[in-house]
Amino acid sequence: MYFSEITVYTTSEAADVVAYYLAEVCMDGVSISDPKDLYDNPSWDYKEDNIELGYGSEVAVKGYCNVEDTDRVLCFLRQNFPLIANAGSLRIEVNRVDGDAWVEKWKETFRPIETDKLVICPEWQTVVTSKKVFLMDSGVAFGTGQHETTSMCLQIAEQLPLCGKTVLDVGCGSGILGLCALLLGAKSAYLTDIDAQATEVALHNARINGLGDRAVVKTGNLTHGVDGAFDVVFANLTADVLQLLYKDLSRVIVSGAAVVVSGILDVKLPTVLETYSPKFYVKQILCKGEWRAALLEAK
Numbered sequence: 001m002y003f004s005e006i007t008v009y010t011t012s013e014a015a016d017v018v019a020y021y022l023a024e025v026c027m028d029g030v031s032i033s034d035p036k037d038l039y040d041n042p043s044w045d046y047k048e049d050n051i052e053l054g055y056g057s058e059v060a061v062k063g064y065c066n067v068e069d070t071d072r073v074l075c076f077l078r079q080n081f082p083l084i085a086n087a088g089s090l091r092i093e094v095n096r097v098d099g100d101a102w103v104e105k106w107k108e109t110f111r112p113i114e115t116d117k118l119v120i121c122p123e124w125q126t127v128v129t130s131k132k133v134f135l136m137d138s139g140v141a142f143g144t145g146q147h148e149t150t151s152m153c154l155q156i157a158e159q160l161p162l163c164g165k166t167v168l169d170v171g172c173g174s175g176i177l178g179l180c181a182l183l184l185g186a187k188s189a190y191l192t193d194i195d196a197q198a199t200e201v202a203l204h205n206a207r208i209n210g211l212g213d214r215a216v217v218k219t220g221n222l223t224h225g226v227d228g229a230f231d232v233v234f235a236n237l238t239a240d241v242l243q244l245l246y247k248d249l250s251r252v253i254v255s256g257a258a259v260v261v262s263g264i265l266d267v268k269l270p271t272v273l274e275t276y277s278p279k280f281y282v283k284q285i286l287c288k289g290e291w292r293a294a295l296l297e298a299k
Contacts, residue, residue: 004070007093008077009058014087016289017265018061021080023147024238025073026063033060058088070094115151117158118180123208132183136174136205149262152286152293153177153236156260162186165231168252170222170245175202175215177234177260182211191217192226223248233259236293239268243275250279253298258283262293269294 010018012034019030065073081090112127113120121127123135163185169178172191182189193199199219206215223245230253235242242261264272269292273282280296
């Protein structure tokens with residue numbers, strides 16, 4: 001099986017944002033190759049001669065997608081790249097790579113991730129811990145909890161009183177947020193994503209963690225077709241999508257519901273909060289790099 005390798009050339013300042021957009025539509029494991037890393041790491045006291053030859057003058061950000069999804073990925077990137085400031089050329093290269101070899105290499109680099117209350121562990125590995133373990137296979141296409149936007153959501157989730165609560169995970173990807181909420185005590189979780197591959201992975205993760213009887217996983221246009229009123233909502237998306245979802249999210253929550261929004265660039269946070277201000281209080285804002293997440297409470 002073959003995949004498309006998407007390489008975007010950019011600047012050090014914009015590399016994280018470019019990587020975020022690639023991660024939105026590509027497989028997990030987006031990489032950044034920045035020549036500045038050769039010189040900015042104080043822990044390195046030796047480098048091989050001519051190692052710089054492996055780097056170009058620009059930062060190379062790589063992501064991977066199914067060959068049949070290549071046009072869709074490129075369209076998404078070209079629509080969103082004009083939003084990035086000081087991003088360099090944003091030149092895009094597409095190459096075809098041997099998928100089987102790449103997947104095995106990716107699996108070797110995926111290690112358990114530990115939070116305050118959880119250990120997120122690849123299903124092909126084992127871990128010894130007193131914490132709750134969430135086994136997962138992201139299908140090399142969706143979040144593993146490593147990205148700042150997801151880790152901030154998990155940080156907030158671990159602070160919430162989830163016992164007995166009903167949870168909605170909008171744009172669930174691998175299902176990590178909604179399913180981890182169940183491990184943390186939530187009564188039930190409804191997970192939805194527009195990508196059928198995402199919901200297939202999320203359903204698999206629910207089953208391998210013994211959560212299949214408490215999780216509903218649906219493919220659909222985010223909140224479209226979602227019934228009921230939820231106590232907690234996770235929406236790790238983008239600022240633009242969060243603004244579009246404001247009315248729909250307001251429709252499917254109970255009074256006092258906790259809504260966690262993430263995937264927001266720092267410059268777009270004020271706009272998102274202004275959009276949600278008529279019906280939500282801001283309880284907490286988390287920052288990691290250029291990314292922001294907010295815990296909102298329904299009025």
